[in-house]
Amino acid sequence: MIKNMLRGAAAISLALTPLALPSTATATPAAPTRAEVLNLADAVEQIPLSDESRTGYVRDSFKHWNKGLDPADGCNTRAEVLLAEAVEAPTEAAGCKLSGGLWKSYYDGQEVNDPGKIDIDHMVPLAEAWDSGASAWTAARREAYANDQDAATSLVAVTARSNRAKADRDPAEWMPPLPEAHCRYVSEWTATKLRWGLAADQGEADALKVYAEACETTVVHYTPAA
Template sequence: MSKTRTLIGSLFLTVALVVGLAGIASATPPSIPSEATARAELAALTVAADGSMSGYSRTLFPHWITISGSCNTRETVLKRDGSGVVTDSSCAATSGSWYSPYDGATWYNASDVDIDHVVPLAAAWRSGANSWTTSKRQAFANDLSYPQLMAVTDNVNQSKGDQTPATWKPSLTSYWCTYAKMWTHVKYKYALRVNSAEKSALLSMLNYC
């Protein structure tokens, strides 16, 4: 019985260490506001129904662009958000680990990771980006200064698609507060609208802070 308890204790310790390391590997996107700031910004956003998807194309939001040397936006975020990331001469990640805060998964191959646009390109189009210049849309799609880009599990990003918090939220409720603050801050920075269901969902998520 003593050996059994020791084994169980060791297993719990191993799990704790893995979880801890995963947390360390999770980089925080820049410029995430406080809850109070996010609430103030959300209150300032224009509430209106979504616009049409007519004319939309991802090519109208050029990405990924060169950031430094041979590194593009995706590769830059992979290095920022990963742990122990090693790249080759073309800046492609050859090893490292990435923790996805949406679902709590850790990945060891860059091919398992997508760079998520926190506010999806199509969602931005429906809420004001349809009237932007291509230059502004490119800046939005490659924004490394605000919490608009982050490395996450690829199929989670794909399941999110272009949905707003009204219909999609991270599976980890512990991340809802941060997600709502990021989403609100990006929409505020770019003066994008929110629809009523989206605003209601964001307010609810901010209650998890």
Template structure:
């Protein structure tokens, strides 16, 4: 996914000189002359044929009127209005947009300095019994144990056959709003251990088949795990304030419609 900056010259200068509030445009919408959809359409904005994302700078002095954000026009000087529910807003972002770079999400790290990095912490946590470790010069490494991969319902004994998967992959999170996060928040997301389903020990080959796909393009081959998988996906996106594109949501709803009720919606 790429991003188009829909900025006039003045807006571009403002973007480069200070932090900004902006709207991320993910579907085609109109920019109106006034905060009323019956007024003249000054511009039409939205994703292009390649699925690129666009942004509009918000006027900080008069940001909201009658349910519309006042934004800089993408086609020249001046302002227009877009309806607020059509967008994802980012406040006080220091821009500009950064394309996805896995290195920006620093991992694996040893947060508690106990010799095990995040990957090995997950391997210890997810093993069904004791694990075999080797002591290196700077860290301890888990090399053996017994793990049951929930994606394939397959048992593994060699840690090298496993990946530690981000339930919501780093690139998917990035494209869903994490690109605007601070360096620290990106690192926190990449190494988060407080939620036991945020990171999972799974088959390396299956994890690479999943790649950065959402539920609309990938579901675990273990059908018995699909309901839990989709619920966990949605919970993580909500917990971290990440966007859920309509294709992901529709796929998730399709899966959940056939799942036993948990009594709490998604």
């Protein structure tokens, strides 16, 4: 796969007398997470290296699809992503039943006008996330990961065919069939790994570095998940 791709292209310490805080004192809110912008090669270097293990994985460990960003609208996460990524908006009936519309799958360049033929792909598949750190998460964090609409790169509407060809494989094993999509795909994969603090095994890391060399002008945008 890599050969094919190459061919195509302080903390400050204060000494103060302790003071008794009033009983109404509250904890200082955590600082908001900060958006990061890195070139792809530097971003790839930030992904921790670790062996992966799928021991104990079951897909149901990641609750999805949940009620989405607005439980009152009747649309689950899948439907909300379809609505957000439509090139032409679908018709929305009672119960958030969608019909018509138009989507362009960037993995393969295909245009699809039937929402039933579109999959919502987890950029880093659930099994791969489990292998690379999510096995140690709480159930709530895994649910947040599986329904993450706070980062545009986490979930992507693509053809069912391309999503199922990808399955749970990483970029050392699978890349989008459209060569023009490769730099974007590696950028979004890297952004998702960094956003969620996920690791990469040696083969994956090596592949990402090779793609990063070829995608030298590609930039990675991500915000660490809360």
